[in-house]
Amino acid sequence: MRRRSRWKWSFVVLLLLSLLAQSSLKASLVYGPGSFILNDGDVYSNTGNYIGSSSGSYNYSSGSVTATNTVINPGWLGFQGTWSNQPHTLTVSGVNGTVTKSPDLAIYEYNTTVTLTAVSDPGYAFIRWTQGPAHLTYTSTGVGPNGVSTVAHDYWTVGGNVVGTSPTLTVTTWADFDLRAEFAPISRIISLDGNGLVWDQQVIGESSQKIFNIKNTGNSPLTITDIVYPAGFSGAWSGSIAPGASQTVTVTFAPTAAGTYSGDIEIHSDATSGNNTLAITAIGEVAYKLTGNSSFRGLWGFTSLVQYTAPTECLYWTGSVVNVQALPVTGYVFHDWTENGHVVSTSPTFALTIQAAHTIRANYVHAYSGIRLTGSRSFGNRKLRSVSGHSLTLSNSGNTPIQSTGLRIANQRGATRQIFQGDWSGLLQPGESHRIVIRFQPSRRIGYFYRITPLTPDTAASVDGLSITGSGI
DSSP states (O other): OHHHHHHHHHHHHHHHHHHHTSOOOOOOEEOOTTSOEEOTTOOEEOTTSOEEOEEEEEEGGGTEEEEEEOSSOTTOOEEEEEOOOOOBOEEEEESSEEEEEESOOSSBOTTOEEEEEEEEOTTEEEEEEEEOOOEEEEEEEEEETTEEEEEEEEEEOOOOEEEESSSEEEEEOSSBEEEEEEEEEOOOEEEEEOSOOBOSOEETTOOEEEEEEEEEOSSSOEEEEEEEOOTTEEOOOOEEEOTTOEEEEEEEEOOSSSEEEEEEEEEEEOOSEEOOEEEEEEEEEOEEEEEEEEOSSEEEEEOSOSEEEETTEEEEETTOEEEEEEEEOTTEEEEEEEETTEEEESSSEEEEEOSSOEEEEEEEEEOOOEEEEEEOOEEEEEOTTOOEEEEEEEEEOSSSOEEEOEEEEEETTSOOOTTEEOOOOEEEOTTOEEEEEEEEOOOSSSEEEEEEEEEOSOTTSEEEOEEEEEEEO
C-alpha cells in the first residue's frame, strides 16, 4: 500500500511540475470575444475561500482550466477544473441613451453571438462601451493542505475596462456580462493653432503663404462654414472635422500698398465652445529691382539682397544701401559703372542707396602696364665739379599697378659713370607719379649725353625713358 501511495503522489508531483511549466498569466477575467483574457495584478475569489493570484493555462472556449497557485494560501499547490456549457445573462445599460440587443433574450446559450447598438438621446453623443464585472462559475480539483479536494470557483472580473468606441459592439456569451454604453453631452470644441502667423516684410505686388490648424477637441463632428480674413489675407476652407482631428488651412498674404496689415482670422462654424479667432499680422513694403550687367571680360555682384528674381536681378527694400562690386577677370581691369550711359562711379566698389529701380553696368578694359619718365631734358652749363639738381617725374602710364626697382643712367656707350646720379624704387598705382631729383656733376669741359631708363620686373610693361644733356665749363 505504501508503494502505491508513493506512486500516486509521484504522479501528482509530475502533474504539478507540468502545470508550472505552462505560460504564466495572472488570473483576472476581462471581456474578450470567445475567451477570457488574463491580466497581471488582479484578484479573484471563490466559494472555497480561496483568494489570491494564479498562473497557468486557460482555455475557456473548450470549458477547461489548469493553473498553479503562486501567491496566497501556501498549502495550495494548484487546481484543475471543468465546467459545462451553461447559459449566461447579458446585462446592458446606458444613461442619456438606449442600448438594443440582437437577438434580445433574457438568457443566452453558451457562445451565442449578440450585436449591441447604442443610440444617444437628443443633445448627447455616444462615447464608449465599458465592461462591468464578468461572472463565471466552475468546480476544480486542487491539491491542498489536506490532500486532493474539490472546490467550487466563482469568478468575477474587476470591471471598468473600455471594450469598444463604436456604437455597434459584438459580444459572445461564454460568461455573464454587464456592458454599459456611455454617453456625454454633444460637444464641438474648436481651437486654432497658428504657430506664428507673422510676416516681417512682403514685397508689394507679390505674395507668400503660411499655415494654421483648426482642431476639434469635442466628441461630435465640427462643421466649418466660412473663414473671414483681414484685408490683405486670404485662404478659403469649409468642411467637417471629426472629433479629435484637425484641418490645415493655408493663408496667403498679398499686400497692395505699403504698411502694416493686422487683425483676427474668424472661423464660422457650429462649435459649441472654444476659441474661433486667431491674430495675424504682416508688413507690406515697397521694393525696387536692381539689375546688373557687364561689358565683356568682367563680372559684377551685389550684397544685402532681399531675394533673387533672376540671375542678374535682385529686389531691395526702399532705402536699402547696397554695396556693388566689380570683379574683372584675368587680363582686364575695371573702368567704371554707368547707368543709362552716365558714369555713376569709377570705384570698383561703391554704395548705392535704393530709392527707385536701377540698371547699372560694370565696364572693363584690357589690362596693360607702363612706366614713363618725363621732365626737362637739359641740365645746361655747369662749372666743373659743381653739383646741381634737376626734377623729373616717374609715372604709371598703364591701368594696373607697376613696381619700379630703380633707374639706369648710362651714356651712349653704355657707361654708367657718376656724372648724373639719382634713383627711386616703389609701387605706382594706375595714374600715380613720383618726383625724382637727378644730380649733375661735370668732371670735364665737354658735353654729356646720357639716357635714364626706369627699371621694372614687369616684362610686358611699356617703358619710356628720357634722354638728358649737360655741359661742363
